[in-house]
Amino acid sequence: MTSTDLILQGDRLALARLLTQIENESPEGLETLGALYPHTGQAHLVGITGAPGTGKSTLVNQLALHLRKQPMPGEDIPPRVGVVAVDPSSPFSGGAILGDRIRMRDLAGDPGVFIRSMASRGALGGLARATAAVGLALDAAGFHIILIETVGAGQAEVDIASNAHTTVVIEAPSMGDAVQANKAGILEIADILVVNKADIPGADNTVATLRLSLEMAGSGNAQIAVEDRAEGGRERSWEIPVLETVAIKGEGMPDLVDKIYSHREYLTTSGMWEIREGKRVRSQMESLLRDELVKRFLKRQPDGRFEDTVQVVVNRERSPAQAIEELLKGEKL
Amino acid sequence: MVKKKIRVLICKPGLDGHDRGAMVVARALRDAGMEVIYTGLRQTPEMIAESTLQEDVDVVGLSILSGAHMALVPKIVELIRGQGQKDVGIVLGGIIPDEDANKLKELGVAEVFGPGTNTQEIIRTVFDLAGVEANDID
Numbered sequence: 001m002t003s004t005d006l007i008l009q010g011d012r013l014a015l016a017r018l019l020t021q022i023e024n025e026s027p028e029g030l031e032t033l034g035a036l037y038p039h040t041g042q043a044h045l046v047g048i049t050g051a052p053g054t055g056k057s058t059l060v061n062q063l064a065l066h067l068r069k070q071p072m073p074g075e076d077i078p079p080r081v082g083v084v085a086v087d088p089s090s091p092f093s094g095g096a097i098l099g100d101r102i103r104m105r106d107l108a109g110d111p112g113v114f115i116r117s118m119a120s121r122g123a124l125g126g127l128a129r130a131t132a133a134v135g136l137a138l139d140a141a142g143f144h145i146i147l148i149e150t151v152g153a154g155q156a157e158v159d160i161a162s163n164a165h166t167t168v169v170i171e172a173p174s175m176g177d178a179v180q181a182n183k184a185g186i187l188e189i190a191d192i193l194v195v196n197k198a199d200i201p202g203a204d205n206t207v208a209t210l211r212l213s214l215e216m217a218g219s220g221n222a223q224i225a226v227e228d229r230a231e232g233g234r235e236r237s238w239e240i241p242v243l244e245t246v247a248i249k250g251e252g253m254p255d256l257v258d259k260i261y262s263h264r265e266y267l268t269t270s271g272m273w274e275i276r277e278g279k280r281v282r283s284q285m286e287s288l289l290r291d292e293l294v295k296r297f298l299k300r301q302p303d304g305r306f307e308d309t310v311q312v313v314v315n316r317e318r319s320p321a322q323a324i325e326e327l328l329k330g331e332k333l
Numbered sequence: 334m335v336k337k338k339i340r341v342l343i344c345k346p347g348l349d350g351h352d353r354g355a356m357v358v359a360r361a362l363r364d365a366g367m368e369v370i371y372t373g374l375r376q377t378p379e380m381i382a383e384s385t386l387q388e389d390v391d392v393v394g395l396s397i398l399s400g401a402h403m404a405l406v407p408k409i410v411e412l413i414r415g416q417g418q419k420d421v422g423i424v425l426g427g428i429i430p431d432e433d434a435n436k437l438k439e440l441g442v443a444e445v446f447g448p449g450t451n452t453q454e455i456i457r458t459v460f461d462l463a464g465v466e467a468n469d470i471d
Contacts, residue, residue: 013417016389024337094338095363101384102373108380115387119338119368 003028004035007141012114015141019116022133033133036140041277043082043139043146044264047160049126049186050170052152055196057085057103059170059247060149064107066253067145072261082143083107083115084134086127088151094121100149114143125159126150129291132163132284145260153186161189162283165276166263168192168256171210173202187213190240192259198244198252210242238266297331339463340390344372344381346409349399354426358394361452362459378405382412385421391463392422394455402429402437410441422462426450 006014021029048056048063064081071078085100096119107113116138118128127150138146150160161167169190187193187210195206241259245252267273298306306327313323343359345352352374359369370388372380385393393413397405406425413421425437426446434445444458 013386013389016387020340020389089368090363093364094366096368097359097363098368098370099373101370105373105376105380108377108383117368117370117388121338 003032023130040136040139045146045164047148047164047167049150049153049160054170054172055247056149057100061104062247062250062253066257070257079144080112082138082146085149086118086151089119089121126153126157127159158189166191170194170196172197173200173206193242196245199246339367341392342370342390343394344376345374346376346405347399347401351398355396365456378408385413392459395425397427
């Protein structure tokens with residue numbers, strides 16, 4: 001039996017091995033993924049992001065537990081849940097310590113859950129290069145909801161927004177003043193905002209600040225408002241909720257599950273699902289194209305030419321832009 | 334194609350709460366360029382086997398200081414082999430009497446590291462078990 005068949009039948013070891021092949025960009029892995037692709041497109045991809053220490057892993061643990069108890073509207077059985085947890089690779093050794101499973105022990109032994117840790121392997125946007133492909137494999141393997149936990153994100157790790165249908169941004173109390181809440185970046189990508197550790201004094205303030213910031217952006221999310229206008233206006237718009245949770249005790253989780261389900265419903269009834277799918281696929285294809293073009297270009301260069309050009313720029317004989325211009329002269333792209 | 338990355342699971346089976354040694358080893362393997370999945374304390378054999386499968390690791394490192402190794406390790410080896418992962422290297426660290434170490438090796442534990450083991454030795458063993466030359470790693 002091929003690994004494609006095994007994975008479609010729910011063989012977990014075959015799935016785990018495919019995920020490794022995908023991470024290593026092996027030709028077998030890409031081939032299997034190609035064969036599985038027609039079976040994808042069912043899963044709801046939910047991104048979980050936020051600063052280090054806001055409680056992402058703990059929240060993912062509790063969220064998955066609650067999703068496993070609470071069927072989606074119109075369904076009788078709870079969704080199967082895939083978890084992809086990304087942690088950073090060391091820029092020096094290339095190694096990584098992936099510790100997200102420490103907080104996910106409650107999910108052990110549930111065959112409806114599959115957790116995979118990924119190292120970012122040098123990617124900067126808060127995900128790994130292969131995260132989208134790993135999500136596809138879990139989708140094909142029949143996981144209905146895929147929680148993608150980013151590396152601890154600062155202000156600019158916003159790749160998750162173009163890789164997920166629903167983005168949950170987690171804040172913790174006392175992480176910054178009102179100006180922080182109004183800066184561009186991670187808060188702008190939220191479909192759902194969560195103030196975790198809401199039992200810490202100051203949580204009310206954080207919630208109020210976030211709500212105020214959302215009000216200043218108009219009704220709901222600026223990003224969605226812009227998308228809506230671009231599409232000629234929509235009857236329904238999404239108002240970004242600000243939820244309070246104490247993930248370690250499971251408080252606020254049923255609410256969060258409800259909001260995730262209602263965001264999915266909003267996306268499908270408003271037509272935003274297709275629009276986001278289009279954007280998601282486009283962004284994935286663009287990044288694959290970029291990588292592939294760079295790889296092919298470098299392969300065509302005579303040995304050492306690129307390194308020599310780097311040195312020319314280091315010596316200040318050319319600017320980086322001039323050097324690239326020269327390298328590309330005569331190239332048919 | 335990206336060069337093979339070695340993936341290692343480091344875990345603490347059983348009830349002892351001392352994970353300094355496990356952390357030191359995890360850190361050393363990370364600095365040698367490996368991806369180390371650390372599961373934390375008080376793992377049951379079933380949890381360890383499940384993580385070994387989902388993470389598709391090359392090597393599993395168990396750290397046991399409680400003296401319960403003869404109760405825990407054979408069960409872990411059996412579960413991992415039983416789920417089709419015949420090639421996963423399993424190593425053990427802790428205070429393990431020689432007699433027990435020999436029995437565990439017969440059951441399929443690749444290596445047993447006692448107190449004071451040099452981390453370089455552990456790194457070399459993990460490279461060997463993963464079937465990768467140290468200089469193959471980028």
